[in-house]
Amino acid sequence: MKFKYVIVGAGLAGLTVAERIANVMDEKVLVIERRGHIGGNVYDSYNEDNILIHNYGPHIFHTNDREVYLYLSQFTKWNDFWHRVLTYVDGNLIPMPITVETINRLYNLNLNCFEMKQFLEEKAVDVGEVKTSRDVAISKVGRDIYEKIFETYTKKQWGVDPAELDTSVISRIPIRFNRDTRYFADKYQGMPAHGYTRMCENMIKNRNIKIMLNTDYKDIIDDLEYDTLIYTGPADEFYNYKHGRLAYRSIKFEFETLDREEYQEAPVVNYPNDYDYTRITEFKKLTGQDHKKTTICKEYPCSEGEPYYPFPTKDCKAQFALYEEEMKKETKVIFLGRLAEYRYYNMDGVVRRALDVFNML
Numbered sequence: 001m002k003f004k005y006v007i008v009g010a011g012l013a014g015l016t017v018a019e020r021i022a023n024v025m026d027e028k029v030l031v032i033e034r035r036g037h038i039g040g041n042v043y044d045s046y047n048e049d050n051i052l053i054h055n056y057g058p059h060i061f062h063t064n065d066r067e068v069y070l071y072l073s074q075f076t077k078w079n080d081f082w083h084r085v086l087t088y089v090d091g092n093l094i095p096m097p098i099t100v101e102t103i104n105r106l107y108n109l110n111l112n113c114f115e116m117k118q119f120l121e122e123k124a125v126d127v128g129e130v131k132t133s134r135d136v137a138i139s140k141v142g143r144d145i146y147e148k149i150f151e152t153y154t155k156k157q158w159g160v161d162p163a164e165l166d167t168s169v170i171s172r173i174p175i176r177f178n179r180d181t182r183y184f185a186d187k188y189q190g191m192p193a194h195g196y197t198r199m200c201e202n203m204i205k206n207r208n209i210k211i212m213l214n215t216d217y218k219d220i221i222d223d224l225e226y227d228t229l230i231y232t233g234p235a236d237e238f239y240n241y242k243h244g245r246l247a248y249r250s251i252k253f254e255f256e257t258l259d260r261e262e263y264q265e266a267p268v269v270n271y272p273n274d275y276d277y278t279r280i281t282e283f284k285k286l287t288g289q290d291h292k293k294t295t296i297c298k299e300y301p302c303s304e305g306e307p308y309y310p311f312p313t314k315d316c317k318a319q320f321a322l323y324e325e326e327m328k329k330e331t332k333v334i335f336l337g338r339l340a341e342y343r344y345y346n347m348d349g350v351v352r353r354a355l356d357v358f359n360m361l
Contacts, residue, residue, distance in 0.1 A: 009232030011040020248307030
């Protein structure tokens with residue numbers, strides 16, 4: 001079987017490149033997917049009670065990249081959605097990320113924006129050179145807030161102390177000296193009006209795109225002829241773990257449908273210190289679906305299972321560098337996406353990277 005382009009993985013990265021190849025180049029492209037569905041981790045579906053859930057945890061689209069927003073808008077209409085997250089600390093629900101409202105509720109104060117900045121400056125600890133996620137947190141908010149909000153949550157999420165993690169982990173959580181309690185501040189935010197799966201289905205309507213589900217690419221790759229392979233799977237698996245298995249963090253999802261209309265105050269509530277799970281999502285509050293019941297999902301981070309998050313430590317980066325050296329030798333393979341590049345991407349970052357890769361073909 002001959003294809004000019006073969007793509008491994010039907011997540012957002014693979015589907016974006018496939019859509020561009022099919023519609024802009026008018027070339028046939030084969031997409032091979034191990035799972036039984038398209039969309040990768042943004043896949044959503046209706047459960048047995050007909051409630052739309054995100055099967056791999058909550059996904060909220062947000063970006064400042066107008067090109068990415070307009071690109072995806074070809075395949076979906078958007079429901080306006082401004083994500084808000086609450087965190088359960090000391091028996092109270094406080095807004096995240098850290099704003100004036102967070103500090104006031106946490107300490108029962110009534111600070112204004114200027115006073116909040118002074119408050120955090122007094123709390124902050126001089127750590128010298130900032131090398132780890134722990135350094136990032138205590139240098140910005142001090143030890144008390146670090147222990148109340150970040151320390152145990154990060155340990156649950158990654159299974160190691162924040163002092164062992166790269167600065168990027170906690171740096172992703174902003175601190176705002178205002179009263180804006182939205183989780184993201186990006187210009188474009190929303191939820192696909194009919195879900196992510198429908199959006200992905202619209203991306204691949206072109207007959208030039210052939211999808212093979214429930215298929216391990218290694219089972220058929222030797223029977224294919226192609227000019228370019230675009231690979232979005234785990235880098236270590238591609239090289240048969242030549243330099244050892246890369247560490248990934250996985251998540252166990254526990255879904256429950258309740259015979260009530262509402263479960264919690266916000267779409268997502270974090271639990272940094274209590275319970276084994278890190279957060280609870282209530283999907284109706286993401287999708288705006290009207291239903292007499294509600295479905296929630298508890299997340300339990302773990303080491304075994306589907307690889308979701310590349311492990312942000314120096315040792316892991318050094319190990320991946322060995323695979324990068326192998327990648328540089330490839331002449332027919334392009335490595336694309338979170339698993340293949342062993343780096344964290346938000347949804348818009350994945351699409352941006354995929355569009356850039358297409359432009360280089």
